[in-house]
Amino acid sequence: MDFTLTEEQRLIADTVRNFVEKELYPHEEEVERLDEVPLALADQIRKKAIAAGLYAANMPAELGGGGLDAVSLVLAERELGRASYALQMLVERPSNILQGCNEDQRERYLIPAIRGERHDCVAMTEPGSGSDIRSMSTTANRDGDDYVINGTKHFISHADVADFVILFAATGTEITKSGPAKKKITAFLVDKDSPGLTVTRGSGCVSNRGYHQCELSFTGCRVPARNLLGEEGRGFQLADCATQLEAAELLTLKAAAKCDNGTMTDADAAMAKLYASEMLGRMTDSAVQIFGGMGLMSQFPAERWWRDARVERIWDGTSEIQRHIIARSLLRPYGA
Numbered sequence: 001m002d003f004t005l006t007e008e009q010r011l012i013a014d015t016v017r018n019f020v021e022k023e024l025y026p027h028e029e030e031v032e033r034l035d036e037v038p039l040a041l042a043d044q045i046r047k048k049a050i051a052a053g054l055y056a057a058n059m060p061a062e063l064g065g066g067g068l069d070a071v072s073l074v075l076a077e078r079e080l081g082r083a084s085y086a087l088q089m090l091v092e093r094p095s096n097i098l099q100g101c102n103e104d105q106r107e108r109y110l111i112p113a114i115r116g117e118r119h120d121c122v123a124m125t126e127p128g129s130g131s132d133i134r135s136m137s138t139t140a141n142r143d144g145d146d147y148v149i150n151g152t153k154h155f156i157s158h159a160d161v162a163d164f165v166i167l168f169a170a171t172g173t174e175i176t177k178s179g180p181a182k183k184k185i186t187a188f189l190v191d192k193d194s195p196g197l198t199v200t201r202g203s204g205c206v207s208n209r210g211y212h213q214c215e216l217s218f219t220g221c222r223v224p225a226r227n228l229l230g231e232e233g234r235g236f237q238l239a240d241c242a243t244q245l246e247a248a249e250l251l252t253l254k255a256a257a258k259c260d261n262g263t264m265t266d267a268d269a270a271m272a273k274l275y276a277s278e279m280l281g282r283m284t285d286s287a288v289q290i291f292g293g294m295g296l297m298s299q300f301p302a303e304r305w306w307r308d309a310r311v312e313r314i315w316d317g318t319s320e321i322q323r324h325i326i327a328r329s330l331l332r333p334y335g336a
Contacts, residue, residue: 005071005075008072009071009072009075012068012072012075012076013075013076013078013079015052015054016054016075016076016079016080017079017082019048019049019052019054019091020079020080020082020083020088023045023048023049024045024083024084024087024088025083027041027045027087028083028084028087031084031086031087031209031210032084032209032210034210035204035209035210036210037086037087037090037210042090042161045087045090045091046090046091046092046116047116049090049091049092049116050115050116053066054066054076054091055091055092055114055116056092056093056094056113056114056115056116057072057073057076057093058073058093058094058096059093059094059099059114060099063106063110063111063114064111064114064115065114070246070249084208084209084210084211085208085210085211086208086209086210086211087210089158089211092113092116092119094110094113094114094120095120095122095166097122097166097187097229098110098113098120098166098229100187100229100230101189101229103300104226105189105226105227105229108189109164109189118163118164119158119161119162119163119164120162120163120164120165120166121156121157121158121159121162121164121165121166121214122156122157122165122166122168123153123156123159123165123166123167123168123216124136124153124168125153125154125155125156126138126151126152126153126154127152127154135183136151136168136169136170136183136185137151137170138150138151138152138153138167138168138169138170138218139151139169139170139171140167140169140170140171140186140188140223141171142171142225143222145224145225146222146223146224146225147169147171147188147222147223147224147225147228148220148221148222148223149167149169149188149190149196149218149220149221149222149223150218150219150220150221151169151218152215152216152217152218153167153215153216153218154202154213154214154215154216155202155213156202156213156214156215156216157211157212157213157214158211158212158214159192159199159212159214159216160199160201160212160214162192163191163192164189164190164191164192165189165190165191165192165197165216166187166188166189166190166229167187167188167189167190167216167218168185168186168187168188169185169186169188170183170184170185170186171184171185171186171232171233172184172233174233184232184233185233186228186230186231186232186233187228187229187230188223188227188228188229189223189227189229190221190223190227194221194222194223195221195222196218196219196220196221196222197216197217197218197221198216198217198219199214199215199216199217200214200215200217201214201215202214202215231289237286244279244282244283245279245283247275247279248272248275248276248279248280251271251272251275251276252272252276254268254272255268255269255271255272265329266325266329267325267326267329267330270317270321270322270323270325270326270329271322271326273316273317273322274319274322274323274326276312277312277313277319278313278319280309280312281309281310281312281313283309284302284305284306284309285306287302287305287306288302288303288306
């Protein structure tokens, strides 16, 4: 694949590198010594990052973010990664899952996070549940207009400096066609000052001084139902969407690169078109579902994306034709 950088991408990398060297490097020894980033220093770095246009680089430009393409974002991350974590995370990239906020949540959480007015942390890991998220024991039970949350999360990065928590909790179980029932995982936006939520500093860590791991304890913590992020029981929906979008982009880029160097086959093009067009249909359908009835209202773009996506599986070769091309290329070496 051809990863020749554009002039704009080189400028982004240079800008971030200069910021790291000028604004972050000089404070590394102090942070290492204190195991803290002084509040005044943190505020100063955030303001300078915003002024330099580096803040929320991962968020869409129409929402006030940097709107960087994937390659530019990787370049920025690479340069930020040269500094200690406690300092480089102050050039914040709000959690991507916040893009799933509904209109009300955008005004209370997403937009303030992009502006640097609020800061998030993500709470998944538990003492008895790490990579196997489905085994989490933190529960959120519906009670009228609220969910009541009970349980414990640990190893939650920078929860001590966050204003709100993106919490994943079990909201019941679902029966599967085969195998045992699975827990339904739901995401919530929980304000840090919510009654019943206690945040404590976790054990000291040998790495990343000043960037702390915390324990979150939920004891009868009531969270308004309007703070449900996405759809109940679909806490992984957004994560799956992000993964499939990335896969479609890489598959398309691979085909384009092979086209440029003269090695692209019919199957390469067919795979990219088939996967990207069908993935688009699934993603736009999910977007409408996430927003519920509001997803079908014309004042929001989700319904337009959904409508416009349908033809992509038909024109320039239907999905059936693409599958035929792919199958033919696989069988041709065997004389079929």
